[in-house]
Amino acid sequence: MAKVRTKDIIEKFKLELISGEEGINRLITMTDISRPGLEMAGFFDYYPAERIQLLGKTELTFINQLNQDARTDRLERLCTDITPAIIITRDLEVPEELIEASEREAVPVLRSKLKTTRFSSRLTNYLESQLAPTTAVHGVLVDIYGVGVLIIGKSGVGKSETALELVKRGHRLIADDCVEIRQEDDDTLVGTSPELIEHLLEIRGLGIINVMTLFGAGAVRSHKKISLVINLELWDQTKQYDRLGLDEETMRIIDTSVTKLTVPVRPGRNLSVIIEVAAMNFRLKRMGVNAAEQFSNRLSDVIEDGEHEDR
Known part of the structure; x- marks a missing residue:
């Protein structure tokens, strides 16, 4: 898992550092953001101190109505040794008691010009x-007609060569050899290329080629959601391969299941065309058109009609 520190969000969102500069290297370990409304009222029994604390107009208006002792107490309790940052939105004035407490505990107090809801949404998306x-x-990983297709298989089976043919046919390369995958949502996997090998393809006999240099910027992209996995394997005469497409296999990556197809490799098979058609067929299935099911239903109807005629 990547590390995010307070200084990263300062740079990302161009935040103003008010106080607590010693703590800008604190780790942010949670994507959740806290708006401490109950805490401002004095309820700290379930204070999520490990989250970024976001103070908007509502919280600051309330805290400014408290007497000096209560205000000092609440703001001091906001600052702990595990709080990554306290962020003031709308470019509002920062209470002096918060500045003093944050300096003692080395909790960065930051300020943004954005409205609270908008900033919270942007920060949450960034952290997630x-x-x-x-x-x-x-x-x-190749983008084929808008479908992110992850091609896997043993070394030497022809993954990179197939990707090169797909690029020549107008599709876009995301990553070769190593695909870095992050799970952005419960069912969303996004693949990228390691920076070192971005835009590069390794072809045995040719060596390393730069796809963007050879085919142009339209032949590559930086990331893509993975929707389909194609497993290339050498043809095994003893194995029974799916000929109708009724059986749907899946592959689990992190916590997400992705549709998986196994394509046998042998001389004479045009893998790039097969994978291209597989991507188009996958799109059709998502639109509700399943050729295998339609054939199976027609076959069942023919069998039933034959049985009725025999009777």
């Missing part, structure tokens, strides 16, 4: 993206 569970898979 950066702190999402990640893994790496040996394979190739």
Whole structure:
């Protein structure tokens, strides 16, 4: 999992550092953000101190109505040794008691010009993206007609060569050899390429080629949601391969199941065309058109009609 520190969000959102500069290297471990309304009223029994604390107009208006002792007490209790930051929105004035407490506890107090709801939404999206569970898979990721297709298989089976043919046919490469995958949502996997090998393809006999240099900027993209996995394996005469497409296999990546197809490789099979058609067929299925099911239903109708005629 990637690490996010307070100084990263300062740079990302161009926040003004008011106080607590010693704590800008604190780790942010949670994507949840807290708006401490009950805490301002004095209820700290369930204070989520490990979250970023966001103070908007409502919270500051309330705290400014308290007497000096209560205001000092509440703001001091907001600042703990695990609080990554306290952020003031709308460019509002920061209470002097908060500045003093944050300096003692080294809790960064930051200020944004954005409205509270808008800033909270942007910060949450950023943290969820950066702190999402990640893994790496040996394979190739290609964008085919808007479908992110992850091509996997044993070394030497022809993944990169197939990807090169797909790029020549107008599709876009995201990553070759190593695909970094992060789970951004319960059912959303996004694949990217390691920076070191971005836009590069390794072709045995040719070596490393730069896809963007050879085919242009339209032949690559930086990231893509993974919707389909194609497993390339050498043809095994003893194995029974799916010929109708009724059986749907899945592959689990992190906590998400992705549709998986196994395509046998042998001389004479045009893998790039097969994978291209697989992506188009996958799109059709998502639109409610399933050729295999339609054939199966027609076959069942023919069998039933034959049985009725025999009677």
